[in-house]
Amino acid sequence: MELSSRLMDNSHNAPVKKSIFIVEDDEEISFVLTFMLEREGFEVTTSKDGRDALNLIDSAPESDMSAHPDLVLLDIMLPHFDGIQVLTYIRNHPTWKRVPVVMLTAKSQAANIDEAFALGANEYITKPFQPDEVLVRIKRFLN
């Protein structure tokens, strides 16, 4: 289900799966993360670049304070707008500002990590990564 559709469809009473929004331009990594998270019972939507991510964020109705995913998994090196810009946008968005954001990136310098946390990232995982570790760290914010 498209994230925007899910966000706008609050009419059913059945328990809703936790949703994760992955912003990752690498197709292989995006595929494996989606595969793994869907196996764990999460609903996953993806964006391949920063611009697409910002468009998706903007598409959620501002009047509905629950119209956002339960967690964002965010790469930094993205086309058009980088992950830091996307993170800043999320943290200033009225609806999305409290969504947990987990950075997943190859940038491992202390300066990058400090910057992400200073801008409001909740967690920072460097690549190469362990899939199980990503899962454990994500679940911390979703339980």
Place this chain on the structure above:
Amino acid sequence: MHNLLPTVLSITLAATTAVCVVLVASVVLLHLMHQSREAGRERFLAAWRPLFAEYIKGSKPALPVLEAKDVPAFCGLLNYWHNAMRGQALNGIREIGNAVGLDDIALKLLRSGRLSDRLLGAVVLGNLQEPRAWEALVEDLSSVNPVLSLTAARALLQIDPARGIDIVLPLCGSRSDWPLAGVASMLQMAGPTAVSDSLASQCISSSRPEVIRYIRLLPCAQRAVAEATVRTILKTAVDSEVIASCLRQMNDIGDHDIICGYWDHPEWYVRLQAVKALGRVSTGEDTPLFIRRLKDESWWVKFRAAEALAAIPSFDLFKWEQIAGKFVEPDLRRVLLQATEARRNKLG
């Protein structure tokens, strides 16, 4: 003459038409070939991506036969995932490779006459940690081709770091055609536990030019071993480049007096490394030493001394600017002002 003109025109027109037809046909053919390749790639990924994901996750579903035409793409995917993952996931990647017989395929590639096949084979066998490739990889170490020999070295260290380090490390110094960044990456992959003792031993027993390469690789070793090695070398070193290389590695406050011992060295690049090293370890009591180096004959030494002064937390910026104002030599004032500006920008 007039009779010839229509004939010439006709021939020219026919030739031009033929060339255009050939060009258009080539473009169409290339496009069709590209589409066919893309379709093949999509088909391959649709089949194998989910299977890779399963193995990375730890499951072992049944696998189709790996067709010969898909071997390069499979190798590419396996190598890609090997670089993207760490920990338990790597076991899954190796398992899927072995399950489709990639170990045997890669061994054949390693013995191929084509360089590209041998390189691919070496990379895959290293990622699979295939011990049967050992002898062939040791042979490739002596190849004159630096890419092949370095790739073989990396694969050996992946297969058995403890055994491989004693074979590979002596070459890290002598093979000046191996880029230092590539060697460092390889040694970091092997890990400080495997590398430290052998690297320290090579540093101490080697002479120029190898020793300088080994010293520059010391960050790949355990910190305590690296520090002890540098101190040992400096006890007897007289070569200025060796001394400068050692000073570059110094980061411990316990080396303060050793660093100061080179403060007035005749070579400017030794004094430069001494200033930078003291800048890293100084606790703020070395201000007079740095001020002395502000009068150095080398502009680089002066600048680094000014930078080091500007970085001392307890150093008063206002007094710093007063000092800058006291110096009359224009180049020195410029050095101090540059360093002041750099510090201001850093502090925001």
